[in-house]
Amino acid sequence: MKAIRGATTVERDSPEFIKKAVGELLAEIGRKNNLLSDDIVCAIFSSTSDIRSYYPAKAAREAGFYRCPLFSALEPPIKGSLARCIRVLILAECDSAVHVYMNEAVALRGDIAARFNIAIDGPAGSGKSTVADILAKRFGVLHLDTGAMYRACALKCIRDGVSVNDESAVAAMVENIDLKIEYAGGAQKTVLDGKDVSAGIRRSDVSMAASLVSTYGAVREKMVALQRQFAAENSCILDGRDIGTNVLPDARFKFFLTASPEVRAQRRWKEDYAKGSKEPYRQILEDMKRRDMQDSTRAIAPLKAAADAIVLDTSNMNIDEVVSIMERRIQEKI
Numbered sequence: 001m002k003a004i005r006g007a008t009t010v011e012r013d014s015p016e017f018i019k020k021a022v023g024e025l026l027a028e029i030g031r032k033n034n035l036l037s038d039d040i041v042c043a044i045f046s047s048t049s050d051i052r053s054y055y056p057a058k059a060a061r062e063a064g065f066y067r068c069p070l071f072s073a074l075e076p077p078i079k080g081s082l083a084r085c086i087r088v089l090i091l092a093e094c095d096s097a098v099h100v101y102m103n104e105a106v107a108l109r110g111d112i113a114a115r116f117n118i119a120i121d122g123p124a125g126s127g128k129s130t131v132a133d134i135l136a137k138r139f140g141v142l143h144l145d146t147g148a149m150y151r152a153c154a155l156k157c158i159r160d161g162v163s164v165n166d167e168s169a170v171a172a173m174v175e176n177i178d179l180k181i182e183y184a185g186g187a188q189k190t191v192l193d194g195k196d197v198s199a200g201i202r203r204s205d206v207s208m209a210a211s212l213v214s215t216y217g218a219v220r221e222k223m224v225a226l227q228r229q230f231a232a233e234n235s236c237i238l239d240g241r242d243i244g245t246n247v248l249p250d251a252r253f254k255f256f257l258t259a260s261p262e263v264r265a266q267r268r269w270k271e272d273y274a275k276g277s278k279e280p281y282r283q284i285l286e287d288m289k290r291r292d293m294q295d296s297t298r299a300i301a302p303l304k305a306a307a308d309a310i311v312l313d314t315s316n317m318n319i320d321e322v323v324s325i326m327e328r329r330i331q332e333k334i
């Protein structure tokens with residue numbers, strides 16, 4: 001179970017304004033945390049003493065929260081407190097807790113309300129996606145695996161018979177690509193043409209094709225715009241190749257994970273083997289080296305550590321060790 005905080009302010013102490021503000025706040029909390037009504041255990045509201053015309057809990061019931069216990073309380077008048085503010089604490093059965101602050105309430109709890117972006121870059125098999133997942137859960141933020149987006153572009157080419165070697169055909173395809181990132185129980189779902197392709201994009205032919213299409217300017221421009229928009233709207237961890245250097249050069253925290261090609265290929269081989277793949281280690285290592293070369297020597301936004309990134313060589317570390325170092329470095333700065 002998670003506790004999700006939210007707050008908003010209303011322009012006027014009137015039932016219409018309160019109903020609208022509470023409805024919007026709850027909808028946003030639901031959207032950011034992917035909540036279904038059955039996930040919500042209870043919602044506790046408080047409102048500043050200048051809100052007297054309507055109970056926020058009643059507004060919540062009207063907004064569709066009638067299946068869980070609701071409670072409202074009036075706060076004492078406190079000098080200097082935000083005017084006409086409604087606060088909520090929601091307990092819900094979910095994996096992540098993304099707190100939501102709207103209108104004037106963004107001024108509250110800067111620590112958890114301020115956009116909080118973490119950039120994690122590194123080559124394939126460096127463990128960045130796994131640690132990003134763990135850290136995102138710990139900090140209650142979303143994890144965007146940006147590699148999945150380039151993979152979706154590659155999958156679309158393969159499916160539609162667009163040659164990945166034909167840059168202008170790929171550029172034309174990507175212009176109108178129907179690509180969405182959704183979350184279910186905190187896990188990213190990559191949705192291409194309305195279908196969840198999270199599993200299909202992991203194929204090895206897609207990996208190689210993704211590495212190639214990601215060298216094209218039009219593809220990068222489109223994906224980077226979507227990634228920046230996502231980061232502007234959500235506190236999140238982005239993992240990829242160019243997050244700290246290009247997508248979010250102002251990210252509050254930047255990490256670059258690396259490991260020897262042999263260790264990375266070994267990790268990938270183990271993962272794939274557990275899933276039933278028979279691809280030999282030698283082949284994985286060879287593909288990985290080719291991909292490393294392609295990703296780090298391309299002209300636009302190559303794989304590279306940002307000058308201000310914390311570089312961690314994870315060759316001799318397990319995931320728990322990597323996560324605990326990163327968590328410590330984040331906590332020191334928060």
Ligand code: DC
Nearest residue numbers: 146147148150210211214240241242
């Ligand atoms: O992280 P991954 O293996 O899923 O990424 C697939 C390909 O996408 C990778 O070879 C390089 C490319 N990529 C990129 O160019 N920029 C990113 N931010 C993420 C991935």
